[in-house]
Amino acid sequence: VTDRPINLVLDTSAIVAYTRASVAVGELLTEVAAEGGVVALPFLCLSQAATLVEDSGLLTLLATHPATEVVGDEPETWPAHAALLSLVGRPDAASAMLASLDFGANLLTGTDRLYAGVGSDRVIPIEEPDE
Amino acid sequence: MTVPVLPVQRYSEAMEQDASQESMTELLAHAGIVVTDEGRARARRRLAEANARRDPAKLEALRRQLGLQPRSA
Numbered sequence A: 001v002t003d004r005p006i007n008l009v010l011d012t013s014a015i016v017a018y019t020r021a022s023v024a025v026g027e028l029l030t031e032v033a034a035e036g037g038v039v040a041l042p043f044l045c046l047s048q049a050a051t052l053v054e055d056s057g058l059l060t061l062l063a064t065h066p067a068t069e070v071v072g073d074e075p076e077t078w079p080a081h082a083a084l085l086s087l088v089g090r091p092d093a094a095s096a097m098l099a100s101l102d103f104g105a106n107l108l109t110g111t112d113r114l115y116a117g118v119g120s121d122r123v124i125p126i127e128e129p130d131e
Numbered sequence B: 001m002t003v004p005v006l007p008v009q010r011y012s013e014a015m016e017q018d019a020s021q022e023s024m025t026e027l028l029a030h031a032g033i034v035v036t037d038e039g040r041a042r043a044r045r046r047l048a049e050a051n052a053r054r055d056p057a058k059l060e061a062l063r064r065q066l067g068l069q070p071r072s073a
Helices: A012-019 A023-034 A043-050 A056-063 A075-088 A091-103 B007-030 B037-053 B056-065
Strands: A006-010 A038-042 A068-071 A106-109 A123-125
Touching: A006 A012, A006 A023, A006 A091, A012 A023, A012 A043, A012 A056, A012 A091, A012 A106, A023 A038, A023 B007, A023 B037, A038 A043, A038 A091, A043 A056, A043 A068, A043 A091, A056 A068, A056 B007, A075 A091, A091 A106, A091 B056, A106 B037, A123 B037
Parallel strands: A006 A038, A006 A106, A038 A068, A106 A123
Antiparallel strands: none
């Protein structure tokens, strides 16, 4: 894992939103990078996003950028992942919240309802700016 | 023993950050995203609001509930 602070986690919906030209996601990526921070991309979210987007080349560019890091779940955290899974209902979302808790980072999402039952104070919903 | 941070290291970190920033603009351009100064200010505000909303005690309680180790300071 990087020495630089992980300041933001993108879940599947946020990763997909980036491939669909989300200005809100771009603004947050830019700001975190400008401050010398890193954006975490949970392995399961990246994998799930790859099944939902047409252009996987954009995912490769995102995943290999110096301001991002692909992060996986630690083997010993499987009970925590299971507990989160029972609350959020999806393995990728459970990994995103686990990464958020592990790194003490905010979680950017377009599906904030998933996290209503756990860790909602660290969730940043994607809100596109007005035209 | 405290290891001093040499100016050359700070310069190197600054250069790395500049390069990262430049390539972030390129990355986003590939996805068709253009970020303005106003947009960056909006993002800064949103991050600050999110950080202010976070409750460290709640985080530690949740981590304990999930069986995770306490975060070191």
